[in-house]
Amino acid sequence: MNIVFTGFMGTGKTTVGRIVAEKLGRMFFDTDSMIEDSTGQSISEIFQNCGEAAFRKLESETIALVAGMDNIVISCGGGSVINSKNMDILRKNGIIINLFASPEHLLERVSLNDNRPLIVRALNPLGEIKKLLEQRKEAYKNCDFAFNTEGLSPEQCAQEILENKELQKAMQGCRDAEMQSNGK
Numbered sequence: 001m002n003i004v005f006t007g008f009m010g011t012g013k014t015t016v017g018r019i020v021a022e023k024l025g026r027m028f029f030d031t032d033s034m035i036e037d038s039t040g041q042s043i044s045e046i047f048q049n050c051g052e053a054a055f056r057k058l059e060s061e062t063i064a065l066v067a068g069m070d071n072i073v074i075s076c077g078g079g080s081v082i083n084s085k086n087m088d089i090l091r092k093n094g095i096i097i098n099l100f101a102s103p104e105h106l107l108e109r110v111s112l113n114d115n116r117p118l119i120v121r122a123l124n125p126l127g128e129i130k131k132l133l134e135q136r137k138e139a140y141k142n143c144d145f146a147f148n149t150e151g152l153s154p155e156q157c158a159q160e161i162l163e164n165k166e167l168q169k170a171m172q173g174c175r176d177a178e179m180q181s182n183g184k
Helices: 013-024 031-039 043-050 052-067 084-092 103-110 125-141 154-163 165-181
Strands: 002-007 027-030 072-075 094-100 145-148
Touching (some): 002 084, 013 072, 027 031, 031 052, 031 072, 043 052, 052 084, 084 094, 094 165, 145 154, 145 165, 154 165
Parallel strands (some): 027 072, 094 145
């Protein structure tokens, strides 16, 4: 069973995901990084040169690839949730964890990175974040667990996730079901 991180850009999916993977002894995959590696372009360059639709197609292909693996930790791009097929594929073999924070906190985090094409080009970045959060609100709710990362270091957030009793039960239930289906 995979652990899948979703959430808006700047919520800490990649950083927290890496820590969780390390603590669980699992491999970590960041779909945005995989796309950049396979295309030789940054996400911003893909948006600029090919458009958002082309990027979303690459994103869906990448998600399908990693969702077919097992016992890994996956960090998905912030907009990946808008395609319900992505979420269906991830959910087949994954526990979905949504990370979130306030729009103001997200702006503070993403303003440090110019590789955020939907925000960097906006005349009103905070307004754009609020608009995108509103558009994606229902899609972000399509998760098994949600954690607020605001005011927590990545290590603290990872620890909170790993110590969550309900998540531990869900992971154990998945392990038990897997063992039964394998006849053990």
